[in-house]
Amino acid sequence: MIDSFNNSDLSFVDVFAGCGGLSLGLASAGWTGRFAIEKNPDAFNTLATNLVSGKNNKKSFEWPRWLPQSAISTTNFLAEYSNELMALKGKVTLLSGGPPCQGFSLAGRRTQSDPRNALTDDYIEMVKLLEPRFLLVENVRGFTLPFKKNANAELNNTPYSEQVQERLEKIGYKVYSGLVDLSLYGVPQTRKRFIIIAIKSDDPALLKLDGKTPLEELELYRSEFLANKGLPQKLISxxxxxxxxxxxxxxxxxxxxxxxxxxxxxxxxxxxxxxxxxxxxxxxxxxxxxxxxxxxxxxxxxxxxxxxxxxxxxxxxxxxxxxxxxxxxxxxxxxxxxxxxxxxxxxxxxxxxxxxxxxxxxxxxxxxxxxxxxxxxxxxxxxxxxxGRKLSCPRYTQIGNAVPPLFAEAIGRLLRKLAS
Incomplete structure (x- = not known):
């Protein structure tokens, strides 16, 4: 029973946070946010309005004094706050986030040279500085497919997902990944996403898996989660x-x-x-x-x-x-x-x-x-x-880019069990 234990002080940092879908789901699962990084002012303002400022007397973040509550890119964040990040080494349980997916999307141009793809480098740099127990990465299905345009021959056209997993393994993480159909977790749309869950190779959470992967555990938890939310076991129309x-x-x-x-x-x-x-x-x-x-x-x-x-x-x-x-x-x-x-x-x-x-x-x-x-x-x-479309992030865009909070809560509850 995943919901049968007490909350502990489990903290997360949300990178490429968008308007806050992933943060909202993790907070609903009992996690506490330290801070979130999002470069677009429109999306960050939505996140801050709902999850930082205490709207409806609810706060999902314990924001640090050294970090302004404003939009910032991961590149600028690393340039300005690496020392503060290193001071948090070992004090953050989970680093979550989905690097912008447009460069990988099957609906887009899918070019390896898309500069947005390089933002994954920022994510991995933050992993090195923070050394969290758990990592969570969400991206589109195209993240798992080789590039056919502007491919770099030196990388043998390896899918970007495999490159990321190899790099995480080299810095001390056991990496699990797979495609997940979010409609199975109460999300009323056909939405498949590539999920990476990584755990530090010396973390006791690995023993709790007892030979199963986190995504297998998530699948086993699905029925209980839907019942806990008062939802039917069938797909939501x-x-x-x-x-x-x-x-x-x-x-x-x-x-x-x-x-x-x-x-x-x-x-x-x-x-x-x-x-x-x-x-x-x-x-x-x-x-x-x-x-x-x-x-x-x-x-x-x-x-x-x-x-x-x-x-x-x-x-x-x-x-x-x-x-x-x-x-x-x-x-x-x-x-x-x-x-x-x-x-x-x-x-x-x-x-x-x-x-x-x-x-x-x-x-x-x-x-x-x-x-x-x-x-x-x-x-x-x-x-x-x-x-203006290239500069702003209107409501429809914020919503479409978000991780569905209900699915994020399901993963958050699973990770909470493993972390306790």
């Missing part, structure tokens, strides 16, 4: 996740947090549709959460979405022939099927069409699919277009 936020038959009110006027949102308070997952996400919240803003589509977009929903198979990406028939240039567009989990939530709001309404999902609906509780408040712009 998209309707079971966001059905209370449908607009049909609802009163629409003015959006409470849109910088632009004229937007609407559903009346959160009057929704009658309930499921165990929705109850978990609402968690007794009485006032409406933010990020409920409904899109204002052009009439032509509504017509096209309606035609897609009527003439294309739901629950999978539109085929090449259907894109040609409907004159759709976008390569990734999925009309959802109400009875299945959603397709993978991305950073682009127009990758998914609602299962019963001719519109994209709201930021809050995407957050639900990523298992952020409704009390979690996203800050910054909703979307950003044009040149």
């Amino acid at each position: 998209v309707k079971d996740a966001i059905g209370d936020l449908e607009t049909a038959g609802k009163t629409l009110i003015s959006c409470s947090d849109s910088p632009q006027k004229g937007y609407q949102q559903v009346d959160y308070a009057i929704a009658k549709f309930r499921t165990p997952f929705i109850e978990l996400m609402r968690n007794g919240l009485e006032s409406a959460p933010n990020s409920l803003r409904l899109p204002r589509h052009a009439a032509s977009t509504i017509r096209q979405f309606g035609e897609i929903m009527e003439s294309c198979p739901k629950g999978r990406s539109i085929s090449k022939s259907d894109r040609s028939r409907l004159n759709i240039k976008k390569h990734a567009l999925t009309p959802l099927l109400h009875s299945l989990p959603s397709s993978t939530v991305t950073t682009l709001p127009d990758d998914i069409i609602h299962y019963s309404e001719p519109r994209i999902l709201t930021a809050r609906e995407n957050a639900r699919l990523q298992t952020f509780p409704d009390s979690f408040e996203f800050t910054g712009q909703y979307t950003t277009g044009g040149a």
Whole structure:
């Protein structure tokens, strides 16, 4: 029974923390954050608002005085605070984080020369300075595949995941890894991620595994975890996740947090549709959460979405022939099927069409699919277009990049057991 022991003072540092999905999950599992590193001010502000400043009288971090509560890159952090980091050697239990995945994503250009791939070097440098007992790395499936573009011949086109694991083993860690289907842990979307869990080679936690890997232990814990959260053992469908936020038959009110006027949102308070997952996400919240803003589509977009929903198979990406028939240039567009989990939530709001309404999902609906509780408040712009897209990190992007907190909590509970 993983949940049958007392909490201990288990600490973590979250690197490439984004808006705080991984941190939130670890904190929910009983861990205490020391600090988080995130270079984008928009994403960091969301993390700080929810997990650092004590919103709703809850704090997930005991932030050190020497580190400003502001955005900073890992490179600048190492340049400015290496001495402070060395002073924490052996005092941090877990170093977690997922280096930015765009350079590895199958949906992107996947070039070995992408500078974002080199950020893993910063992560490993922090491992050397901190020497934590445990490491947790989350990344996309493309992390495990060889590069075919701009490959470095000296590396024999070895998958980046193998390079990282070899480097961690050389500095004294026993490394376990594998692909995990997050939908098996209550996440209502088809989201597979590559997970690395590493344990110091002399740590007593290795004896607790008794020949099994941490990911095998996680799989064995799955049923107990879902029961503990009040969730069914079956996959969570998209309707079971966001059905209370449908607009049909609802009163629409003015959006409470849109910088632009004229937007609407559903009346959160009057929704009658309930499921165990929705109850978990609402968690007794009485006032409406933010990020409920409904899109204002052009009439032509509504017509096209309606035609897609009527003439294309739901629950999978539109085929090449259907894109040609409907004159759709976008390569990734999925009309959802109400009875299945959603397709993978991305950073682009127009990758998914609602299962019963001719519109994209709201930021809050995407957050639900990523298992952020409704009390979690996203800050910054909703979307950003044009040149600003490279500099800002709007809400949809923050949400799509995040580690689902519910899955992070499952891993956090497992690591808590091993660490105790």
